Amino acid sequence: MSRRLWLLIGIISFLGAIVALFNPLSATFTAEQLAGWLFLFVGVLLAVKLFSNGISLVIYSRVQPT
Secondary structure, eight states: OOHHHHHHHHHHHHHHHHHHHHOHHHHHHHHHHHHHHHHHHHHHHHHHHHHHSSSOOOOSOOOOOO
């Protein structure tokens, strides 16, 4: 990515951190909502993966038998 994009992401993150410090209740609710949506999204992806390969619970395996 370009240097300017990384700088913009850094500035936005810094400003978000300052806002979170001054408004911790709102930051807590936002973090809770983000985590909830992320877990829901991952759960849907895992369900799709589960039923697309038949009934197999192995999602990602790189373990070699010894």
